[in-house]
Amino acid sequence: DSGVTQTPKHLITATGQRVTLRCSPRSGDLSVYWYQQSLDQGLQFLIQYYNGEERAKGNILERFSAQQFPDLHSELNLSSLELGDSALYFCASSVQEFGMSGYTFGSGTRLTVV
Amino acid sequence: DQQVKQNSPSLSVQEGRISILNCDYTNSMFDYFLWYKKYPAEGPTFLISISSIKDKNEDGRFTVFLNKSAKHLSLHIVPSQPGDSAVYFCAASEGNDMRFGAGTRLTVKP
Numbered sequence: 001d002s003g004v005t006q007t008p009k010h011l012i013t014a015t016g017q018r019v020t021l022r023c024s025p026r027s028g029d030l031s032v033y034w035y036q037q038s039l040d041q042g043l044q045f046l047i048q049y050y051n052g053e054e055r056a057k058g059n060i061l062e063r064f065s066a067q068q069f070p071d072l073h074s075e076l077n078l079s080s081l082e083l084g085d086s087a088l089y090f091c092a093s094s095v096q097e098f099g100m101s102g103y104t105f106g107s108g109t110r111l112t113v114v
Numbered sequence: 115d116q117q118v119k120q121n122s123p124s125l126s127v128q129e130g131r132i133s134i135l136n137c138d139y140t141n142s143m144f145d146y147f148l149w150y151k152k153y154p155a156e157g158p159t160f161l162i163s164i165s166s167i168k169d170k171n172e173d174g175r176f177t178v179f180l181n182k183s184a185k186h187l188s189l190h191i192v193p194s195q196p197g198d199s200a201v202y203f204c205a206a207s208e209g210n211d212m213r214f215g216a217g218t219r220l221t222v223k224p
Contacts, residue, residue: 102160
Protein backbone atom coordinates (compact mmCIF):
# COMPACT_ATOMS: atom_id res chain seq x y z
CA ASP A 1 0.00 0.00 0.00
CA SER A 2 1.65 3.20 -1.23
CA GLY A 3 -0.62 5.46 0.79
CA VAL A 4 -2.20 6.94 -2.35
CA THR A 5 -5.73 5.62 -2.77
CA GLN A 6 -7.52 5.59 -6.07
CA THR A 7 -11.14 4.60 -6.60
CA PRO A 8 -12.62 2.84 -8.37
CA LYS A 9 -10.03 0.28 -9.46
CA HIS A 10 -11.99 -0.64 -12.58
CA LEU A 11 -14.62 1.22 -14.52
CA ILE A 12 -16.51 0.17 -17.62
CA THR A 13 -18.72 2.71 -19.30
CA ALA A 14 -20.23 3.55 -22.66
CA THR A 15 -19.15 6.15 -25.17
CA GLY A 16 -20.58 9.58 -24.52
CA GLN A 17 -20.82 9.03 -20.79
CA ARG A 18 -19.14 10.93 -17.95
CA VAL A 19 -17.09 9.43 -15.13
CA THR A 20 -15.28 10.70 -12.07
CA LEU A 21 -12.06 9.20 -10.79
CA ARG A 22 -11.05 9.87 -7.23
CA CYS A 23 -7.66 10.11 -5.58
CA SER A 24 -6.66 10.52 -1.95
CA PRO A 25 -3.01 11.53 -1.65
CA ARG A 26 -0.58 10.15 0.88
CA SER A 27 -0.94 11.79 4.26
CA GLY A 28 1.00 15.05 4.34
CA ASP A 29 1.40 15.32 0.57
CA LEU A 30 0.15 18.57 -0.90
CA SER A 31 0.73 17.91 -4.59
CA VAL A 32 -1.48 15.65 -6.67
CA TYR A 33 -0.70 14.63 -10.24
CA TRP A 34 -2.83 12.80 -12.77
CA TYR A 35 -1.33 10.62 -15.48
CA GLN A 36 -2.82 8.58 -18.29
CA GLN A 37 -1.22 5.38 -19.55
CA SER A 38 -2.61 4.05 -22.79
CA LEU A 39 -1.56 0.75 -24.36
CA ASP A 40 2.18 0.73 -25.09
CA GLN A 41 2.44 4.37 -24.13
CA GLY A 42 4.37 5.94 -21.34
CA LEU A 43 2.75 7.87 -18.59
CA GLN A 44 1.24 10.99 -20.10
CA PHE A 45 1.03 13.89 -17.69
CA LEU A 46 -2.44 15.39 -17.48
CA ILE A 47 -2.56 17.91 -14.67
CA GLN A 48 -1.09 18.86 -11.30
CA TYR A 49 -2.61 20.48 -8.23
CA TYR A 50 -0.76 21.85 -5.27
CA ASN A 51 -2.68 22.63 -2.08
CA GLY A 52 -5.90 23.16 -3.97
CA GLU A 53 -4.53 25.20 -6.84
CA GLU A 54 -3.86 24.09 -10.38
CA ARG A 55 -0.12 24.25 -10.96
CA ALA A 56 0.60 22.64 -14.29
CA LYS A 57 -1.27 21.27 -17.26
CA GLY A 58 -0.05 18.65 -19.65
CA ASN A 59 -1.81 16.85 -22.47
CA ILE A 60 -5.24 17.10 -20.91
CA LEU A 61 -8.20 17.21 -23.27
CA GLU A 62 -10.87 19.89 -22.91
CA ARG A 63 -13.35 17.10 -22.17
CA PHE A 64 -11.34 16.33 -19.04
CA SER A 65 -11.21 18.41 -15.90
CA ALA A 66 -9.92 18.03 -12.39
CA GLN A 67 -9.94 19.69 -9.03
CA GLN A 68 -8.37 19.33 -5.62
CA PHE A 69 -10.57 19.81 -2.61
CA PRO A 70 -9.74 21.41 0.78
CA ASP A 71 -9.09 17.97 2.28
CA LEU A 72 -6.54 17.54 -0.56
CA HIS A 73 -8.27 14.69 -2.30
CA SER A 74 -8.61 15.14 -6.03
CA GLU A 75 -11.11 14.15 -8.68
CA LEU A 76 -10.57 13.73 -12.40
CA ASN A 77 -13.70 14.16 -14.47
CA LEU A 78 -13.85 12.66 -17.93
CA SER A 79 -16.82 13.54 -20.11
CA SER A 80 -18.14 12.71 -23.59
CA LEU A 81 -16.06 9.58 -23.38
CA GLU A 82 -14.59 8.06 -26.51
CA LEU A 83 -13.17 4.60 -27.14
CA GLY A 84 -9.68 6.11 -27.21
CA ASP A 85 -10.06 7.28 -23.62
CA SER A 86 -9.73 3.69 -22.46
CA ALA A 87 -6.56 3.65 -20.40
CA LEU A 88 -5.04 3.35 -16.96
CA TYR A 89 -5.33 6.57 -15.03
CA PHE A 90 -2.80 7.06 -12.26
CA CYS A 91 -2.79 9.57 -9.50
CA ALA A 92 0.44 10.44 -7.72
CA SER A 93 1.28 12.68 -4.82
CA SER A 94 4.32 14.38 -3.36
CA VAL A 95 5.09 16.63 -0.43
CA GLN A 96 6.71 19.33 -2.47
CA GLU A 97 5.30 21.25 -5.35
CA PHE A 98 8.16 19.96 -7.47
CA GLY A 99 8.45 16.22 -6.89
CA MET A 100 12.18 15.96 -7.12
CA SER A 101 12.31 13.17 -4.61
CA GLY A 102 9.89 11.17 -6.67
CA TYR A 103 6.18 10.78 -6.64
CA THR A 104 4.14 8.17 -4.81
CA PHE A 105 1.70 6.58 -7.20
CA GLY A 106 -1.63 4.96 -6.54
CA SER A 107 -2.45 1.62 -8.12
CA GLY A 108 -4.53 3.28 -10.83
CA THR A 109 -8.04 3.17 -12.23
CA ARG A 110 -8.53 1.10 -15.34
CA LEU A 111 -11.14 2.76 -17.52
CA THR A 112 -12.71 0.81 -20.34
CA VAL A 113 -14.99 2.67 -22.73
CA VAL A 114 -17.22 0.40 -24.82
CA ASP B 115 5.98 15.05 -28.42
CA GLN B 116 8.17 12.38 -26.86
CA GLN B 117 10.81 14.22 -24.93
CA VAL B 118 11.79 11.08 -23.06
CA LYS B 119 12.35 7.87 -24.99
CA GLN B 120 13.02 4.32 -23.98
CA ASN B 121 13.81 2.60 -27.24
CA SER B 122 13.90 -0.95 -25.91
CA PRO B 123 10.42 -2.20 -25.02
CA SER B 124 11.87 -5.30 -23.38
CA LEU B 125 15.07 -6.76 -21.97
CA SER B 126 15.83 -10.26 -20.76
CA VAL B 127 18.86 -11.12 -18.60
CA GLN B 128 20.08 -14.05 -16.56
CA GLU B 129 19.96 -13.92 -12.79
CA GLY B 130 23.23 -12.62 -11.38
CA ARG B 131 24.15 -10.70 -14.51
CA ILE B 132 23.97 -6.96 -15.08
CA SER B 133 20.81 -5.33 -16.42
CA ILE B 134 21.27 -2.07 -18.29
CA LEU B 135 18.21 -0.01 -19.10
CA ASN B 136 18.60 2.99 -21.34
CA CYS B 137 16.76 6.25 -21.77
CA ASP B 138 17.26 9.25 -24.06
CA TYR B 139 15.84 12.71 -23.72
CA THR B 140 15.64 15.75 -25.96
CA ASN B 141 15.01 18.68 -23.61
CA SER B 142 18.27 20.09 -22.31
CA MET B 143 16.34 22.01 -19.64
CA PHE B 144 15.52 18.86 -17.70
CA ASP B 145 17.29 19.12 -14.36
CA TYR B 146 16.24 15.98 -12.56
CA PHE B 147 16.01 12.41 -13.73
CA LEU B 148 14.27 9.49 -12.09
CA TRP B 149 13.63 5.80 -12.53
CA TYR B 150 10.42 4.09 -11.48
CA LYS B 151 9.62 0.40 -11.29
CA LYS B 152 6.15 -0.97 -11.94
CA TYR B 153 4.75 -4.39 -11.11
CA PRO B 154 1.47 -5.59 -12.66
CA ALA B 155 -1.67 -4.21 -11.04
CA GLU B 156 0.37 -1.68 -9.05
CA GLY B 157 1.32 1.92 -9.60
CA PRO B 158 4.91 2.85 -10.43
CA THR B 159 7.23 3.11 -7.44
CA PHE B 160 10.12 5.49 -7.22
CA LEU B 161 13.48 3.73 -7.47
CA ILE B 162 16.36 6.15 -7.82
CA SER B 163 17.04 9.66 -9.07
CA ILE B 164 19.88 11.89 -10.15
CA SER B 165 20.31 15.61 -10.38
CA SER B 166 21.65 17.13 -13.58
CA ILE B 167 24.72 18.34 -11.70
CA LYS B 168 25.85 14.76 -11.10
CA ASP B 169 26.83 11.98 -13.47
CA LYS B 170 26.31 8.99 -11.19
CA ASN B 171 24.16 8.00 -8.26
CA GLU B 172 24.30 4.64 -6.54
CA ASP B 173 21.87 2.93 -4.20
CA GLY B 174 22.67 -0.65 -3.39
CA ARG B 175 22.36 -2.76 -6.51
CA PHE B 176 21.02 0.18 -8.53
CA THR B 177 23.18 2.81 -10.20
CA VAL B 178 21.97 5.58 -12.46
CA PHE B 179 24.35 7.22 -14.92
CA LEU B 180 23.73 10.53 -16.63
CA ASN B 181 25.53 11.69 -19.76
CA LYS B 182 24.31 15.22 -20.31
CA SER B 183 26.23 15.83 -23.51
CA ALA B 184 24.59 12.78 -25.06
CA LYS B 185 21.27 13.42 -23.31
CA HIS B 186 21.36 9.84 -22.17
CA LEU B 187 20.41 8.16 -18.93
CA SER B 188 20.95 4.58 -17.91
CA LEU B 189 20.06 2.34 -15.00
CA HIS B 190 22.36 -0.50 -14.05
CA ILE B 191 21.16 -3.32 -11.82
CA VAL B 192 23.93 -5.56 -10.47
CA PRO B 193 23.42 -8.38 -9.75
CA SER B 194 19.99 -8.82 -11.31
CA GLN B 195 17.46 -10.86 -9.36
CA PRO B 196 14.19 -12.48 -10.48
CA GLY B 197 12.30 -10.06 -8.24
CA ASP B 198 13.61 -7.22 -10.38
CA SER B 199 11.36 -8.39 -13.21
CA ALA B 200 9.05 -5.42 -13.82
CA VAL B 201 8.48 -2.50 -16.16
CA TYR B 202 10.96 0.32 -15.64
CA PHE B 203 10.07 3.88 -16.53
CA CYS B 204 12.58 6.67 -16.79
CA ALA B 205 11.39 10.20 -16.14
CA ALA B 206 12.84 13.65 -16.53
CA SER B 207 11.65 16.84 -14.94
CA GLU B 208 11.98 20.56 -15.35
CA GLY B 209 10.35 22.17 -12.39
CA ASN B 210 6.96 20.56 -11.94
CA ASP B 211 6.85 19.22 -15.49
CA MET B 212 7.80 15.54 -15.34
CA ARG B 213 7.84 13.48 -18.52
CA PHE B 214 7.98 9.70 -18.63
CA GLY B 215 9.28 7.26 -21.18
CA ALA B 216 7.16 4.40 -22.49
CA GLY B 217 8.85 1.86 -20.23
CA THR B 218 11.10 -1.18 -20.64
CA ARG B 219 9.91 -4.59 -19.48
CA LEU B 220 12.79 -6.33 -17.71
CA THR B 221 12.67 -10.10 -17.27
CA VAL B 222 15.30 -11.70 -15.08
CA LYS B 223 15.51 -15.44 -15.65
CA PRO B 224 16.54 -17.77 -12.81
